[in-house]
Amino acid sequence: xxxxxxxxxxxxxxxxxxxxxxxxxxxxxxxxxxxxxxxxxxxxxxxxxxxxxxxxxxxxxxxxxxxxxxxxxxxxxxxxxxxxxxxxxxxxxxxxxxxxxxxxxxxxxxxxxxxxxxxxxxxxxxxxxxxxxxxxxxxxxxxxxxxxxxxxxxxxxxxxxxxxxxxxxxxxxxxxxxxxxxxxxxxxxxxxxxxxxxxxxxxxxxxxxxxxxxxxxxxxxxxxxxxxxxxxxxxxxxxxxxxxxxxxxxxxxxxxxxxxxxxxxxxxxxxxxxxxxxxxxxxxxxxxxxxxxxxxxxxxxxxxxxxxxxxxxxxxxxxxxx
Amino acid sequence: xxxxxxxxxxxxxxxxxxxxxxxxxxxxxxxxxxxxxxxxxxxxxxxxxxxxxxxxxxxxxxxxxxxxxxxxxxxxxxxxxxxxxxxxxxxxxxxxxxxxxxxxxxxxxxxxxxxxxxxxxxxxxxxxxxxxxxxxxxxxxxxxxxxxxxxxxxxxxxxxxxxxxxxxxxxxxxxxxxxxxxxxxxxxxxxxxxxxxxxxxxxxxxxxxxxxxxxxxxxxxxxxxxxxxxxxxxxxxxxxxxxxxxxxxxxxxxxxxxxxxxxxxxxxxxxxxxxxxxxxxxxxxxxxxxxxxxxxx
Numbered sequence: 153x154x155x156x157x158x159x160x161x162x163x164x165x166x167x168x169x170x171x172x173x174x175x176x177x178x179x180x181x182x183x184x185x186x187x188x189x190x191x192x193x194x195x196x197x198x199x200x201x202x203x204x205x206x207x208x209x210x211x212x213x214x215x216x217x218x219x220x221x222x223x224x225x226x227x228x229x230x231x232x233x234x235x236x237x238x239x240x241x242x243x244x245x246x247x248x249x250x251x252x253x254x255x256x257x258x259x260x261x262x263x264x265x266x267x268x269x270x271x272x273x274x275x276x277x278x279x280x281x282x283x284x285x286x287x288x289x290x291x292x293x294x295x296x297x298x299x300x301x302x303x304x305x306x307x308x309x310x311x312x313x314x315x316x317x318x319x320x321x322x323x324x325x326x327x328x329x330x331x332x333x334x335x336x337x338x339x340x341x342x343x344x345x346x347x348x349x350x351x352x353x354x355x356x357x358x359x360x361x362x363x364x365x366x367x368x369x370x371x372x373x374x375x376x377x378x379x380x381x382x383x384x385x386x387x388x389x390x391x392x393x394x395x396x397x398x399x400x401x402x403x404x405x406x407x408x409x410x411x412x413x414x415x416x417x418x419x420x421x422x423x424x425x426x427x428x429x430x431x432x433x434x435x436x437x438x439x440x441x442x443x444x445x446x447x448x449x450x451x452x453x454x455x456x457x458x459x460x461x462x463x464x465x466x467x468x469x470x471x472x473x474x
Numbered sequence: 475x476x477x478x479x480x481x482x483x484x485x486x487x488x489x490x491x492x493x494x495x496x497x498x499x500x501x502x503x504x505x506x507x508x509x510x511x512x513x514x515x516x517x518x519x520x521x522x523x524x525x526x527x528x529x530x531x532x533x534x535x536x537x538x539x540x541x542x543x544x545x546x547x548x549x550x551x552x553x554x555x556x557x558x559x560x561x562x563x564x565x566x567x568x569x570x571x572x573x574x575x576x577x578x579x580x581x582x583x584x585x586x587x588x589x590x591x592x593x594x595x596x597x598x599x600x601x602x603x604x605x606x607x608x609x610x611x612x613x614x615x616x617x618x619x620x621x622x623x624x625x626x627x628x629x630x631x632x633x634x635x636x637x638x639x640x641x642x643x644x645x646x647x648x649x650x651x652x653x654x655x656x657x658x659x660x661x662x663x664x665x666x667x668x669x670x671x672x673x674x675x676x677x678x679x680x681x682x683x684x685x686x687x688x689x690x691x692x693x694x695x696x697x698x699x700x701x702x703x704x705x706x707x708x709x710x711x712x713x714x715x716x717x718x719x720x721x722x723x724x725x726x727x728x729x730x731x732x733x734x735x736x737x738x739x740x741x742x743x744x745x746x747x748x749x750x751x752x753x754x755x756x757x758x759x760x761x762x763x764x765x766x767x768x769x770x771x
Contacts (some may be wrong), residue, residue, distance in 0.1 A: 155624050162674075166726070171614060176543070179674065182570055183676075186675075187674045187675050187676050190593065190676050191593050191596075191597045191599070192593075193591045193674075193676070193719060194589035194593035194679070195589070195593040195594060195599065195602060197585075197586050197589070197590065198586045198587055198589075198590030198646060198650065199590065199602060199605065199606070201642070201646060202605060202608075203605075205617070205621075205639065205642075205643050206608060206609055206612060206617065206643065207605075208620070209616070209617040209619075209620035209621060210612065210617070212614065212619075212620035213616045213617075213619055213620055214617065216620070223625050225622060225623045225627065226554050237738070267571065270674060271516055275511060275514055275515060275518070280511075281737050282515075284526065285519070286515055286518070287575065287757065288754060289518070289519040289522045289523050290518075290522060291753055291754075291757060291760065291761070292522065292523065292526060292750050292753065293522050293526070294665050294753075294764075295700055295707075295749050295750060295752075295753040295760070296526070296704075296722070296749070296750065297703065297704040297721055297724075297742075297745050297746055298704060298706065298747045299704075299706050299721040299724055299725055299745075299751065300529075300721070300724060300741075300742035300745045300746045301737055301746075302667055303524055303724060303728070303739070303741075303742050304526070304529040304621055304742055306524065306526055307528075307529075307532060307540075307738070307739060308525055313540060313541050313543075313735075315528055315546065318543050318546065338476065346655070347521070347522070347525070347715075351522070352764060355761055355764055355765055356765050358762070358765075359761075359765035368479075375572060375691055404610065404611050408614070410614070410706070410707050411706045411707065411721070414706075414710075414725075415706070415721075415725055415728075431613055431615060434613070434615045434616070435615045435618075435707070437712055438615060438618065438622075439618075439622075439710075444619055444623075447615070447617060447644055448616070451613060451615060451616035451619075452616075454613055454616075455612065455616060456614060458479075458613070459611070464610060471725075472766075
């Protein structure tokens with residue numbers, strides 16, 4: 153967000169100073185009122201919409217998490233206090249494994265996406281011939297519908313008929329189970345996520361790199377710094393704020409990944425819950441099992457985890473901004 | 475604001491390098507790096523494009539050819555999968571649904587989001603902006619449960635209205651986010667001049683700021699249409715059999731029969747290709763929208 157100081161024009165100008173050319177027309181009461189309070193007149197519809205569609209549902213979810221609501225949305229429910237939370241936090245069968253998978257998926261995807269994204273952005277930084285075509289290639293995965301992407305990779309990675317195993321066999325590598333394997337499914341989907349979202353990181357970092365001035369890099373070069381030194385001690389610290397923004401944006405979305413997981417493995421994240429992250433777990437509790445109380449408790453915990461991560465990262469970002 | 479931009483802006487003129495020096499191509503990359511760079515770029519392009527090409531190829535194969543490794547690249551193309559998609563599976567209806575919901579949710583988000591972003595930019599309403607942007611971090615499921623409660627009690631689940639509303643929840647914050655950074659970069663002087671010439675402040679917004687912000691609105695609209703088109707979870711819960719959007723339709727394609735890979739890939743092409751074509755022609759806008767606000771502090 154901008155840190156520019158108050159940009160308001162002087163309030164004296166409101167509805168009074170019609171000095172020049174235009175037809176002077178006295179304002180009726182409503183326009184005068186609207187112009188005087190334009191700050192809120194313009195912002196209110198969006199704020200009310202947000203409050204209705206977000207704040208109110210969030211409050212309701214909080215309330216539901218304290219009840220035993222389940223079955224039908226019309227069924228009566230009883231207030232049971234923190235019982236759901238107790239049940240969720242001691243659930244080592246589904247909840248904690250789901251937390252582990254969420255952390256694994258998000259951490260792994262983020263690490264690869266940031267490293268690859270940085271590398272590709274550096275490759276694209278200086279202009280070259282055919283730049284346009286490379287950028288197009290990078291943009292396409294980004295706009296593709298995630299569900300369709302999931303389907304596409306299901307075919308490519310099919311253990312029997314998929315092209316992936318066929319290609320591996322040319323190099324004498326045995327066939328892999330990919331999405332069908334209990335141990336490999338989540339990692340495979342992590343790489344599908346990396347395929348689709350690394351371009352996002354590239355675009356953000358590239359925007360950051362292009363806004364840098366050449367001088368620090370130039371000065372380091374004159375001082376005889378190697379390419380790696382110039383990157384690590386000059387360029388990288390300078391793009392750090394953008395880098396952290398990219399982590400933030402990608403991290404939030406990766407934590408909430410749902411589409412490719414549910415589209416490729418279905419309810420419960422597969423028959424052994426092998427790709428059941430918190431979001432998939434909460435969705436399943438709500439809409440496959442109609443256990444609204446429990447799912448609300450999971451969601452509130454999930455939400456607090458997300459807010460915690462963001463808080464940690466923005467604190468870090470403020471420090472690097474100094 | 476990032477320290478980089480600040481430094482650059484406050485640097486006294488004489489300490490900057492002369493333009494002719496900075497523009498000159500300097501230190502030509504070594505030959506080895508040049509070769510490495512080309513090779514790396516080829517690998518990158520192939521990695522991102524090959525799966526999409528494979529999807530298109532498979533959509534043109536009969537299921538016999540899909541199961542035959544020797545027909546990977548050499549096969550006689552057929553359109554029968556597309557006949558399945560548009561004939562039996564009535565995808566025209568789903569395309570219309572996705573399109574209709576995308577257009578309306580984008581339009582309504584624009585009407586709500588653009589004035590709000592203007593106000594938040596001009597009055598630096600950080601807390602209000604933060605409230606709207608909260609929508610980005612809340613997991614969609616935690617809103618779906620209460621929405622489902624309310625809308626199913628009102629008997630609205632399955633209608634277009636609910637789907638448009640739910641998509642607006644994602645799109646409106648997107649508009650606010652992109653437009654705030656756009657209005658921040660729009661000089662205040664133009665509107666002040668307009669007010670001197672007799673416009674009211676709101677008039678100055680409509681007659682001066684709004685016409686100037688067309689590129690920003692275009693950016694936000696394109697992205698928000700794409701986001702709506704791609705959205706899966708909301709429609710999965712809130713749509714009915716006649717208001718199904720494309721992502722849900724393609725999901726059901728798998729859920730019902732044993733997998734008809736050819737048909738599935740044709741459906742995947744039908745859903746991804748329109749959006750890719752839009753992206754090709756509006757590349758500049760999409761990139762500026764996705765990176766909006768990212769390069770500022």
